[in-house]
Amino acid sequence: MVKSLRISLAASAALAFSALPSAAQVSDDVVRIGVLGDLSGIYNDLSGKGAIEAVKMAAEDFGGTVLGKKIDVVSADHQNKPDVGAAKAREWFDTGGVDLINDLANSGVARAVAGVAREKKRHIIVNGASNMGITNELCSPYAIHYAYDAYSLAHGTGKAVVEQGGKTWFFLTVDFAFGIGLEQQVSNVVRANKGRVVGAARHPLATTDFSSYILQAQASKAEIIGIASTGADAVNAIKAAVEFGATKNQKLAALLLWIEDVHSLGLPAAQGLLLTNAWYWDMNEDTRKFAKRFFDRVGKMPNMAQAADYSSTMFYLNAVKAAGTDDPDKISAKMREMKVNDMFTKDGYVRADGRFVHDMYLWQVKTPAESKAPWDYLKPVATIPAEQAFQPLSESTCPLVKK
Helix, strand or coil: CHHHHHHHHHHHHHHHHHCCCCHHHCCCCEEEEEEEECCCCCCCCCCHHHHHHHHHHHHHHCCCEECCEEEEEEEEECCCCHHHHHHHHHHHHHCCCEEEEEECCCHHHHHHHHHHHHHHCCEEEECCCCCHHHHCCCCCCCEEECCCCHHHHHHHHHHHHHHCCCCEEEEEEECCHHHHHHHHHHHHHHHHCCCEEEEEEEECCCCCCCHHHHHHHHHHCCCEEEEECCHHHHHHHHHHHHHCCHHHCCEEEECCCCHHHHHHHCHHHHCCCEEEECCCCCCCHHHHHHHHHHHHHHCCCCCHHHHHHHHHHHHHHHHHHHHCCCCHHHHHHHHCCCCECCCCCCCEEECCCCEEECCEEEEEECCCCCCCCCCCCEEEEEEECHHHHCCCHHHCCCCCCCC
């Protein structure tokens, strides 16, 4: 009987031990997250320090460890150059021990890094780029497009402007993957709603003089000037449109406008503009609490990509914990089983193509009289339900999607 009891106790102990995450399940004794963003260029304010701090906040809130191992956060500047971003991703994956790359502001960079992630079988989460290739031809089990994309922007701002009567469009488009993809998606929406695209002018990234482009837009006689750029490019385009009197006879559609852009423009110039965002700091008590903590660290309110950097990092760490390992394939499987309920979204989930699905929101910039405090810039117009906000799975060209 004593012998039987000893055998039983030994078996129970072995079973209990096997259920615990072991040190061997984290391959290099650390879970390392790389924030690859724009730290010095045109998108620095939209990515930059804010993205790094958001990821650090998530690591801290998670407790600083996962599966008993330290969570380490590193960062690098991709300089808005796809080759630089891809080289850094390759270095991080090959020798830097990075398990996840987050943020990835700039569509050209995000596309390049997605290719490296697929080759190396390591995770990336895209929060600062809109190009839909991430969930189409470049899709993999290791890439998640989290915050927004060109489809959601087009079916938010673009559709709303068309429905308000803006039937003829001329685009001012930044000439790389982001702007071209956004112009294409909005053009599809315009034509689907019996509108017409009468022309487009493409400009380099970080353009400061928009005078010739605005003159082309005015000469087109289009009802709507669609600004398919963001950050300083969008701000400079809007300022030029006002300066040259384009807004007297034509309306502006800012297709990706951030809270920092509104801050830079000022409410007198930005008032009335429609914009589509996944998140706004003043939505509810949870968003306000996060925003205050972020503001105390960064000195400004967070934008939707920075909120998504935090949320998606927590999502990844919870998947690591649930999988009991840092094995990328097992983490990918867990991510597609889990739902996200946090200050960023409710009931968010990852589809087979890597698209993180959640509600999007149409906002309008307040008038100066409506704004009651610093950074009080937006008022809600409409909710775009999750199932309508993103490209239907049936239209995806991702080979992971079963049809």
